[in-house]
Amino acid sequence: MTTEQRDKAFVWHPFTPDQPWRNPDYRTPVIVRGEGPYLWDEEGNRYWDGNSSIWTNVHGHRHPRLVAAIRDQLERIDHVSFLGLSHPWAAELAEKLSAITAGDRGPAYRTFFSDDGATAIEAAVKIVWQYFQQNGQPQRDLFLSLAESYHGDTVGAMSVAQSRFHRLFGPLRFPSLSIQAPACYRCSFNRAAAGSRDARQGRRGSWECLRVLEEALDRHGHRLAALLIEPKVQAAAGMWMHPDGYLRELDRLCRERGIFWIADEVFTGFGRLGRWFGCEREGVFPDLICLAKGLTGGMTPLAATLVREEIYAGFTGEKGRALLHGHSYTANPIGCAAALASLAVFEEEGVFERIARRAEALSGLSERFWQHPHVGDVRQEGLVLAVELVERRADRSPFPAAREAGFRVCERARAHGLLTRPVGDVLVLVPPFCASADDLAGMVGALEQALWEELP
Numbered sequence: 001m002t003t004e005q006r007d008k009a010f011v012w013h014p015f016t017p018d019q020p021w022r023n024p025d026y027r028t029p030v031i032v033r034g035e036g037p038y039l040w041d042e043e044g045n046r047y048w049d050g051n052s053s054i055w056t057n058v059h060g061h062r063h064p065r066l067v068a069a070i071r072d073q074l075e076r077i078d079h080v081s082f083l084g085l086s087h088p089w090a091a092e093l094a095e096k097l098s099a100i101t102a103g104d105r106g107p108a109y110r111t112f113f114s115d116d117g118a119t120a121i122e123a124a125v126k127i128v129w130q131y132f133q134q135n136g137q138p139q140r141d142l143f144l145s146l147a148e149s150y151h152g153d154t155v156g157a158m159s160v161a162q163s164r165f166h167r168l169f170g171p172l173r174f175p176s177l178s179i180q181a182p183a184c185y186r187c188s189f190n191r192a193a194a195g196s197r198d199a200r201q202g203r204r205g206s207w208e209c210l211r212v213l214e215e216a217l218d219r220h221g222h223r224l225a226a227l228l229i230e231p232k233v234q235a236a237a238g239m240w241m242h243p244d245g246y247l248r249e250l251d252r253l254c255r256e257r258g259i260f261w262i263a264d265e266v267f268t269g270f271g272r273l274g275r276w277f278g279c280e281r282e283g284v285f286p287d288l289i290c291l292a293k294g295l296t297g298g299m300t301p302l303a304a305t306l307v308r309e310e311i312y313a314g315f316t317g318e319k320g321r322a323l324l325h326g327h328s329y330t331a332n333p334i335g336c337a338a339a340l341a342s343l344a345v346f347e348e349e350g351v352f353e354r355i356a357r358r359a360e361a362l363s364g365l366s367e368r369f370w371q372h373p374h375v376g377d378v379r380q381e382g383l384v385l386a387v388e389l390v391e392r393r394a395d396r397s398p399f400p401a402a403r404e405a406g407f408r409v410c411e412r413a414r415a416h417g418l419l420t421r422p423v424g425d426v427l428v429l430v431p432p433f434c435a436s437a438d439d440l441a442g443m444v445g446a447l448e449q450a451l452w453e454e455l456p
């Protein structure tokens with residue numbers, strides 16, 4: 001049996017319809033090697049990893065420092081329970097995370113470790129819930145999030161999100177509230193001319209989205225436990241990018257009303273938007289911060305929920321006040337060692353300067369997409385590029401879902417050496433930071449070529 005046959009017989013993949021696979025001509029790329037921004041399949045074909053292996057692999061594959069850190073860690077200890085025990089790598093990592101999120105510029109943060117983005121969110125939700133239950137405000141029992149927000153696929157994370165991927169599971173989710181997202185291209189208040197290159201111009205001087213937020217906070221404030229937000233970019237919604245200033249105002253409105261807010265930096269964290277974190281772009285310090293994906297440079301699963309020290313204080317004292325939550329692999333030492341090495345790479349290898357240069361190059365390259373008549377919007381923040389396909393640019397009308405325009409373009413891009421995955425009809429490039437200027441040009445070129453071939 002080949003790997004592909006074995007896979008088709010025994011494996012179940014996430015978010016992967018089996019229908020194209022039933023076509024005997026459809027070849028599943030079987031990836032056997034990775035190096036920097038490249039992946040190779042078992043037939044020796046080389047691809048650019050255009051979405052950084054589902055947005056995790058920030059430094060590229062097998063960065064030597066990360067590989068060495070993991071090898072070294074394996075010589076000492078593989079795993080140890082974190083229930084009542086500690087180890088140096090978790091303690092050092094927690095200290096570093098507190099330093100890079102706020103340092104002496106903001107509040108002290110304490111870290112709760114888990115495994116994935118969804119578990120970082122679950123932990124945040126339960127921490128907030130338990131905090132209010134045992135600190136005299138049990139009426140605060142509601143969470144608020146933005147339309148089409150996505151925070152992971154566990155039941156708790158689904159409950160506090162509003163993603164189209166979760167509608168089927170409605171009855172399983174506990175009740176939560178949602179408001180319109182400040183996503184200018186699809187905003188009902190957007191007054192930018194249809195077909196305008198600057199869908200975000202509708203945001204300038206007009207803040208209907210903030211009024212919507214303020215009204216929700218005023219109406220439900222007494223019952224609200226926390227608001228969740230993906231800062232600056234809602235990734236799984238289709239790389240919806242928020243106007244500058246929205247997050248700062250959100251912080252002010254929540255703080256005035258004593259409502260916690262949780263930043264889901266699972267996608268935006270660790271350099272993706274040009275800084276350590278999306279929140280840093282607006283100089284705000286959330287009450288809780290959820291991290292995963294790029295935390296270990298994409299090498300191993302590890303997640304972190306950072307919590308302001310004053311919230312942690314609500315769990316100290318009598319024994320019965322301890323947090324009632326945990327996972328077997330909490331603070332796995334191999335993951336912590338990889339994360340420490342990844343942070344050192346950021347600090348010592350000029351990664352942020354490189355991201356700035358590459359982001360500028362990407363911005364120039366992406367101009368070409370406007371020449372295609374089915375491109376409705378081209379958006380970019382840092383090293384995130386989104387190209388939204390529409391049937392008609394003039395009125396922003398989408399293609400029928402059955403057309404699978406985004407999926408088909410990305411399938412074609414594979415033949416040009418690019419692996420990436422769309423979000424619906426939004427083409428996405430999320431390259432590893434090690435990609436050279438030539439790599440970026442190659443990725444954009446492959447996507448552009450695929451676009452013209454699929455939608456001539």
Ligand SMILES: Cc1ncc(COP(=O)(O)O)c(C=O)c1O
Binds near residue numbers: 118268
């Ligand atoms: C913003 C955001 N939060 C949470 C998650 C869930 O992370 P994971 O897939 O590691 O559970 C994702 C995944 O894409 C994400 O983009």
